[in-house]
Amino acid sequence: MELSVAVETDARAVVAGVQGEIDLSNASELERRLLETLDGGSPLVVDLTQVAYLDSSALACLHRVSLAAADRAVPMLVVTGDHGMAKRLLAITGLDQVLRPYTTLTEAMAWLSSDQRRQ
Amino acid sequence: MSTVDDTDGAGDAAPDHLRRAILDALKDGVYRTDVEGTILEVNDAFCALVGYTRPEIIGSRPPYAWWRDAPESRRRALDRLAELRGTAEPGFEFTDTLVHRDGRSLSVLASVRLLRDETGTITGSLGTIEDISERIAAEDRAARLATLAELLARSVEEDEVLDMILDGVLQTVPLKGAGLLLPTSDGDALEPRRHRGMGWTDDEPPLPLDADLPLSRAFVEGSSYFFADRGEMERAFPDVAPLTNVKDDHARASLPLLGRRGPAAVLHLLFPDVHDFPPDERAFLRDVATRCGLALERASLYDMQRREADRARRLQQAFAAMAAAGNPEEIARIVLQEAVPALGGRAGSLSLVDEDGTELRLLAFESVDPPSARGWDVLPLEAELPLTDAVRDKLPLYLGDRAAIGERYRERMPISEQVGDLAWAALPLMIGTGAIGSLFVDFPAAQLFDPPQRLALESMADRTASAIERARTAAREHDVAVTLQHSLLPIVVDRPSVQIATRYEAGAQGLDVGGDWYDAIGIPDGRIAFAVGDVIGRGLEAAATMGRLRSALGALALRGEGPGAVLEGLDEFARSAMGTHMATVAYVELQPEDGTLRYACAGHPSPVLIPVDGPLRTLDGARSPLLEVLTTSRSRPVASARLDPGDTLVLYTDGLTERRDEPIDTGHERLLRVLASARNRDPESLCDILLERMPPPGARHDDIAILCARRRGLGATIVSVDAQADRLAEIRATVESWLAEHDIPAPLRADLVLAVAEASANAVEHAYRDGDARDVTVEGAVDDGVVMRIVDHGTWRYGEGDPGRGRGMHIMRSLVDDMEIIRRSDGTTVVLRAEVASEPPSRWS
Numbered sequence: 012m013e014l015s016v017a018v019e020t021d022a023r024a025v026v027a028g029v030q031g032e033i034d035l036s037n038a039s040e041l042e043r044r045l046l047e048t049l050d051g052g053s054p055l056v057v058d059l060t061q062v063a064y065l066d067s068s069a070l071a072c073l074h075r076v077s078l079a080a081a082d083r084a085v086p087m088l089v090v091t092g093d094h095g096m097a098k099r100l101l102a103i104t105g106l107d108q109v110l111r112p113y114t115t116l117t118e119a120m121a122w123l124s125s126d127q128r129r130q
Numbered sequence: 131m132s133t134v135d136d137t138d139g140a141g142d143a144a145p146d147h148l149r150r151a152i153l154d155a156l157k158d159g160v161y162r163t164d165v166e167g168t169i170l171e172v173n174d175a176f177c178a179l180v181g182y183t184r185p186e187i188i189g190s191r192p193p194y195a196w197w198r199d200a201p202e203s204r205r206r207a208l209d210r211l212a213e214l215r216g217t218a219e220p221g222f223e224f225t226d227t228l229v230h231r232d233g234r235s236l237s238v239l240a241s242v243r244l245l246r247d248e249t250g251t252i253t254g255s256l257g258t259i260e261d262i263s264e265r266i267a268a269e270d271r272a273a274r275l276a277t278l279a280e281l282l283a284r285s286v287e288e289d290e291v292l293d294m295i296l297d298g299v300l301q302t303v304p305l306k307g308a309g310l311l312l313p314t315s316d317g318d319a320l321e322p323r324r325h326r327g328m329g330w331t332d333d334e335p336p337l338p339l340d341a342d343l344p345l346s347r348a349f350v351e352g353s354s355y356f357f358a359d360r361g362e363m364e365r366a367f368p369d370v371a372p373l374t375n376v377k378d379d380h381a382r383a384s385l386p387l388l389g390r391r392g393p394a395a396v397l398h399l400l401f402p403d404v405h406d407f408p409p410d411e412r413a414f415l416r417d418v419a420t421r422c423g424l425a426l427e428r429a430s431l432y433d434m435q436r437r438e439a440d441r442a443r444r445l446q447q448a449f450a451a452m453a454a455a456g457n458p459e460e461i462a463r464i465v466l467q468e469a470v471p472a473l474g475g476r477a478g479s480l481s482l483v484d485e486d487g488t489e490l491r492l493l494a495f496e497s498v499d500p501p502s503a504r505g506w507d508v509l510p511l512e513a514e515l516p517l518t519d520a521v522r523d524k525l526p527l528y529l530g531d532r533a534a535i536g537e538r539y540r541e542r543m544p545i546s547e548q549v550g551d552l553a554w555a556a557l558p559l560m561i562g563t564g565a566i567g568s569l570f571v572d573f574p575a576a577q578l579f580d581p582p583q584r585l586a587l588e589s590m591a592d593r594t595a596s597a598i599e600r601a602r603t604a605a606r607e608h609d610v611a612v613t614l615q616h617s618l619l620p621i622v623v624d625r626p627s628v629q630i631a632t633r634y635e636a637g638a639q640g641l642d643v644g645g646d647w648y649d650a651i652g653i654p655d656g657r658i659a660f661a662v663g664d665v666i667g668r669g670l671e672a673a674a675t676m677g678r679l680r681s682a683l684g685a686l687a688l689r690g691e692g693p694g695a696v697l698e699g700l701d702e703f704a705r706s707a708m709g710t711h712m713a714t715v716a717y718v719e720l721q722p723e724d725g726t727l728r729y730a731c732a733g734h735p736s737p738v739l740i741p742v743d744g745p746l747r748t749l750d751g752a753r754s755p756l757l758e759v760l761t762t763s764r765s766r767p768v769a770s771a772r773l774d775p776g777d778t779l780v781l782y783t784d785g786l787t788e789r790r791d792e793p794i795d796t797g798h799e800r801l802l803r804v805l806a807s808a809r810n811r812d813p814e815s816l817c818d819i820l821l822e823r824m825p826p827p828g829a830r831h832d833d834i835a836i837l838c839a840r841r842r843g844l845g846a847t848i849v850s851v852d853a854q855a856d857r858l859a860e861i862r863a864t865v866e867s868w869l870a871e872h873d874i875p876a877p878l879r880a881d882l883v884l885a886v887a888e889a890s891a892n893a894v895e896h897a898y899r900d901g902d903a904r905d906v907t908v909e910g911a912v913d914d915g916v917v918m919r920i921v922d923h924g925t926w927r928y929g930e931g932d933p934g935r936g937r938g939m940h941i942m943r944s945l946v947d948d949m950e951i952i953r954r955s956d957g958t959t960v961v962l963r964a965e966v967a968s969e970p971p972s973r974w975s
Binding site for chain 1: 859945
């Protein structure tokens with residue numbers, strides 16, 4: 012299944028840009044890649060704006076990654092875009108209450124900046 | 131030829147002057163002729179009869195001047211006279227018609243005898259003539275009167291009698307024309323009812339009785355008027371418009387036709403000539419009028435009797451219709467349109483006291499000119515008007531004429547002087563000691579309001595009150611029962627695999643509601659149970675029992691133990707909880723994947739199966755008695771059938787098929803015919819068609835419940851692949867393009883793709899955990915929506931496994947309108963159904 016994860020690291024966070032389709036066949040691979048990024052201890056921003064398809068397996072993966080991040084006290088943010096399946100599925104399943112979705116990467120980064128200022 | 135100059139017979143008879151004196155003393159005319167017929171001698175009476183002087187007569191020969199015409203009787207007499215010459219007969223008598231010098235015809239009885247001398251030689255003739263004109267005229271009149279009487283006796287129908295009076299008078303009296311006038315309905319004028327030869331038109335205005343004209347005077351006074359010509363009439367009645375052209379002048383007579391209670395009509399006669407009316411003609415015309423008056427009187431008595439009988443019949447019909455009427459408005463209409471006219475009223479209104487008891491509200495009115503209802507829509511009860519007074523006083527109010535009305539209500543209800551006399555009755559509608567409203571009746575003439583009339587009016591008010599009260603009670607109870615019934619019936623919706631439609635129709639009357647019910651229950655393993663039942667009984671209690679029975683059936687069905695167990699459980703329930711009510715039920719379980727039906731009927735009409743093609747089937751394989759209250763438990767037979775895709779199952783209660791006047795089988799046959807004619811219709815249409823075509827016309831007494839279920843058609847296989855995670859993308863892509871091919875709009879397409887993928891993922895993840903990988907198949911069908919079926923051959927359960935799978939189920943439910951999970955013996959089927967909106971809302975916003 013077409014899936015790529017581009018990990019970029021800057022001073023504020025690790026940004027994982029996910030592209031392609033996520034389903035049962037590759038959700039575990041995505042999970043593994045995202046868990047790896049937590050090792051650095053930087054906040055994780057999962058950018059789903061380039062995801063063409065995702066299903067409940069992908070949501071389950073994101074949920075498990077968010078639990079792992081919480082264990083390590085690493086902030087995790089999800090960027091869903093303004094339209095698209097990701098935003099809608101998070102809303103349907105109620106995961107938007109847990110995963111802190113942002114519409115744009117800029118907004119997510121801005122939140123992180125303010126958050127770090129407070130710290 | 132011997133001639134005898136004189137027959138003085140001097141010497142052998144009385145002296146000449148004495149003989150003359152004797153002859154002149156005779157009343158009859160006497161004449162003597164010679165053998166040639168030359169008149170030799172006449173007496174004074176003869177001269178007077180023919181109008182000629184003695185010198186003019188003596189010496190005249192036949193034909194005489196008074197023989198201006200030659201009646202048959204005279205010709206025969208002359209022939210006979212000739213015959214007599216050869217015989218010894220002395221003479222004979224005959225009737226003759228002579229013409230007086232002034233032109234009058236004269237009927238006479240003539241006798242003639244031959245005069246002979248001693249040798250027997252005829253010397254001349256001696257004749258007498260007796261004036262019998264008056265006798266003949268009297269006989270003729272008597273005969274004509276008898277004929278008239280006979281004619282008038284032929285009918286008692288007023289219309290026919292009027293025709294016969296006119297015809298009879300014209301036959302009896304030589305006339306140019308005749309007219310018959312009767313009083314108008316308000317009794318203020320005379321109107322022409324029949325006329326001929328009078329020059330009247332058919333819309334002659336009524337003649338007021340107070341006009342100073344011979345017709346009205348004859349009617350009012352009951353006396354006859356005779357005029358020799360128009361001038362005489364104009365002199366006697368200056369109001370008669372003088373005719374400038376009197377060339378066409380005629381004698382006239384105005385004769386009252388007298389009945390039991392005075393004049394009933396006036397007969398006006400126009401004669402062809404101008405003449406005085408001698409006493410005998412006046413007497414004759416009065417006789418004619420008397421005969422006509424008798425006939426009219428008889429007709430009016432007959433008419434009155436018939437009207438009385440007709441009125442009584444109309445009243446009885448109205449009362450019967452009121453008792454059967456379903457609502458107060460209909461009762462009011464019947465009272466005002468049927469009963470009030472039968473009692474002589476021309477208008478009326480019916481008002482009811484409102485719920486607060488402060489106002490009187492108009493329910494209905496009938497009026498020729500609605501003074502009786504104008505402004506009476508809502509009246510405060512304290513208003514001083516007949517309607518409200520009757521309610522407040524709880525007593526009938528009778529105002530017999532204009533004066534009585536004016537005395538009581540002058541200021542409030544000025545009555546135009548233009549209208550004729552009138553009378554009012556205001557009758558309270560009493561229920562027990564309370565008045566629920568009032569009935570107002572307006573009469574077109576003054577009324578006596580005698581005890582029989584009051585009794586009739588008050589009886590009408592009593593019947594009206596009790597009918598309205600009964601209808602109101604029935605309506606309240608009916609409303610409550612219908613509301614309860616509907617609140618107890620479930621809302622049944624389509625399943626992805628089955629389209630379902632239901633109907634409940636209450637009986638039209640009063641408490642004929644309650645008891646019939648339907649239900650569709652989803653059993654957890656995917657089967658669907660359909661039930662239609664009938665609690666025998668009516669009204670609130672039956673409706674409540676129905677509700678309990680339905681709940682019990684639902685609970686029993688959910689156990690999934692099959693139709694036999696469900697009915698046996700219902701038997702238990704009936705014994706313990708249904709009191710005296712008995713009930714019937716038809717119960718069917720459908721396995722929507724393979725179409726297996728299992729069913730059982732407890733005393734209920736058998737369900738009908740409509741296949742896509744082929745004959746209809748009545749599912750009568752598992753009949754058993756109705757749910758019993760008293761007997762001990764017994765096992766219920768169960769039968770099987772198959773509902774193929776597109777087939778329809780119809781369950782119903784007997785209200786749909788039964789008519790009171792025909793055997794049950796006839797109703798079932800009619801049902802099969804109607805269903806066959808509509809076999810390709812969807813369940814909703816089928817229900818409508820059944821309700822439209824099946825019940826008898828008119829008000830329905832029984833209630834009806836119907837359930838129609840049609841198994842949706844199997845879809846095409848879209849994709850069938852190994853149940854492997856790496857095949858999910860292929861499933862998505864194939865389903866996506868299939869949906870696009872079927873013009874499913876993009877947002878819905880995406881939802882369906884996701885839902886199908888989630889279901890497929892379930893199969894991949896859980897169906898084949900034993901490692902024996904098999905296929906997953908996606909089928910699709912598009913009708914009024916999209917149905918997708920995801921079929922696998924593993925076993926899995928909702929909620930099994932990790933929470934992600936539960937989330938998947940939740941997502942599926944969120945994305946489609948309906949979802950079914952059917953557990954088959956060899957696997958699982960998920961059926962998804964989505965409506966296709968004509969204007970698809972954006973699901974991604």
